Amino acid sequence: MRWRPLFALLLLCASLTADAAEVRILVQSSPLAGFRYYAGETLWQTLREGDRLTLVREADNPHDTNAVRVEWRGQKLGYLPRAENRAVAAAMDHGEAVDARIAKLRQHKNPWQRLLIEVFVVL
DSSP states (O other), rough: OHHHHHHHHHHHHHHHHTTOOOOEEEEEEEBBGGGGGGTHHHHGGGGTTEEEEEEEEEESSSSOEEEEEETTTEEEEEEGGGGGOOOHHHHHHHTEEEEEEEEEEEOOSSSSEEEEEEEEEEE
């Protein structure tokens, strides 16, 4: 029931921005899991903050049934962190439109701190 006021507010915002192509709501901001195991290191010099990312649902992933793969221009960069992927996986499973982008790139010795992503629900 507490979602009704939020939903009403979202509908109001959507109607006020009828000229806008889409409404995007930030639902997750997190580090990229697995950065050092996939193409992140190789592509580091070409990645840019603000670049669009593709989210791919991997329901058959043997390690995590809520796995959401993160890609940049068709290259696998890693995954949404397991501790934070359940809501996004459920939204994708229900056919909701989700979008992601690179929020922050940092030169850091800890691979978990190098790439921060933001995930949006698209209305």
